[in-house]
Amino acid sequence: MNGPPIVFDRKLLTRRRTRARGNLSDFLLRHVADDLLDRLATVQRRFDVAADIGTTSPCLSDALVGSGRVDHVVRLAPVPEAEGGGFGLALGDEEILPFAQASLDLAVSALSLQFVNDLPGVLAQVRRALRPDGLFLAAMLGGETLHELAESFALAESEMTGGASPRVAPFVEVRTAGALLQRAGFALPVVDQDRVTVRYADPLALMRDLRAMGATNALEERSRRPLRRDVLIRAASAYAERFADPDGRIRATFDVISLSGWAPHQSQQKPLRPGSATARLADVLGTTERSAGEKPGG
Numbered sequence: 001m002n003g004p005p006i007v008f009d010r011k012l013l014t015r016r017r018t019r020a021r022g023n024l025s026d027f028l029l030r031h032v033a034d035d036l037l038d039r040l041a042t043v044q045r046r047f048d049v050a051a052d053i054g055t056t057s058p059c060l061s062d063a064l065v066g067s068g069r070v071d072h073v074v075r076l077a078p079v080p081e082a083e084g085g086g087f088g089l090a091l092g093d094e095e096i097l098p099f100a101q102a103s104l105d106l107a108v109s110a111l112s113l114q115f116v117n118d119l120p121g122v123l124a125q126v127r128r129a130l131r132p133d134g135l136f137l138a139a140m141l142g143g144e145t146l147h148e149l150a151e152s153f154a155l156a157e158s159e160m161t162g163g164a165s166p167r168v169a170p171f172v173e174v175r176t177a178g179a180l181l182q183r184a185g186f187a188l189p190v191v192d193q194d195r196v197t198v199r200y201a202d203p204l205a206l207m208r209d210l211r212a213m214g215a216t217n218a219l220e221e222r223s224r225r226p227l228r229r230d231v232l233i234r235a236a237s238a239y240a241e242r243f244a245d246p247d248g249r250i251r252a253t254f255d256v257i258s259l260s261g262w263a264p265h266q267s268q269q270k271p272l273r274p275g276s277a278t279a280r281l282a283d284v285l286g287t288t289e290r291s292a293g294e295k296p297g298g
Contacts (some may be wrong), residue, residue: 004118006220010095013115013218016081017056020214026057028213031196031255032110032139033060035069039137039260040108047071047106047135052087053126054078054094054112056214061087061269070106078112095122099129109138111256114171115218123184133265136186142171142195143255148243149206156235165223174255177257188269196254203239206252208286 033055050070052061054077059076065086073087076098080091092098094109095116116122126136137158150168157164168262172180174193181189200206212215244250 004121007117008115009218009220009222010093010115010117012124013214014078016211016216016218017214020056020212021079023210025212026059028196028198029057030059033063034139035194035256035258036060036108036110037063037137039258040067040069040106043135049074049104050106050108051076051104051129053097053107053109053138055108056108056112058087060108060110062110068115072078082200082201095131097122097125099125099154101128102131102134104129105131105134107136107138107141111139111141113140114140114142114169119172120180120183123180123186127184127186127261128167130263132263133267134263136259136263138259139256140172140177140259141254142177142257143173143195144253145171145255147253148239148251149203152203152235152239152242153231154194155238156231160231160234162227166219166221167217169217169219171255172257172259177259181259181261185263185264189259189261190274191259193258194258196256198252198254199245199249200252201249203236203250224262 047070049072049113050064050276052064052075053071055061055075056078058075058077061073064070064073074090075087076090076094078093090098094112095118111124113119146168153167161201174191178189178191181191187252198206200209207216239250240248
């Protein structure tokens with residue numbers, strides 16, 4: 001039986017995250033972590049055990065500890081690092097979660113799940129690790145993230161080499177993310193998208209930031225040949241031509257998809273059975289009900 005397609009070179013991704021750790025650019029990660037904490041603040045309950053899954057910096061775990069809403073936080077880190085203050089640390093891969101069944105009350109993840117090869121499988125593992133009525137909150141890049149960079153490189157390579165190699169990861173769409181939550185068995189799933197537009201002095205500044213995020217090309221099907229200088233120069237030129245503001249600064253799109261879902265529990269709200277309504281819609285709207293096919297005024 002074949003497994004999921006291998007889209008990302010996970011070993012390479014880990015090496016790049018390790019390299020970026022000492023010079024991490026985490027402005028986007030902190031933005032997302034703040035948003036996740038705001039979403040958690042709307043839930044009026046306290047959590048015993050929480051796991052931070054795959055987030056590349058401790059900022060989200062630190063925020064959970066500082067919120068006072070969680071008694072115990074375990075951070076599943078993709079690369080080795082020093083022990084954090086106030087939370088436990090486990091070294092592991094978010095594609096193979098080490099948590100026992102029904103061992104967590106809360107699972108969170110920030111900007112990590114877009115790089116897993118088997119997102120449905122990871123979501124199913126998270127659902128399994130949650131206790132009944134446990135909460136899952138995550139944010140991942142999706143939609144048209146970095147479409148400007150992808151288009152610019154595709155144009156440059158087609159002009160300079162007659163072809164194009166994949167350089168920007170494929171990203172999940174909002175509807176697909178919602179369907180995957182339902183498929184994994186989450187109750188009350190909610191998915192939405194927030195577009196963050198970041199402006200840079202030039203395309204090379206964007207590429208330096210991606211390198212400092214540990215988020216450069218780790219696609220399994222990437223070209224193994226070094227990037228030609230003329231292709232890089234043409235891609236930067238195309239980017240500036242197509243995606244620059246009047247002041248000369250260029251735009252980079254990051255579409256952040258936020259997911260939330262609950263492990264099913266009998267206390268949760270459930271949809272009414274078909275035919276169980278106790279009031280007619282026409283009465284609520286103050287109109288006259290007509291049968292299908294009947295013309296108005298008939």
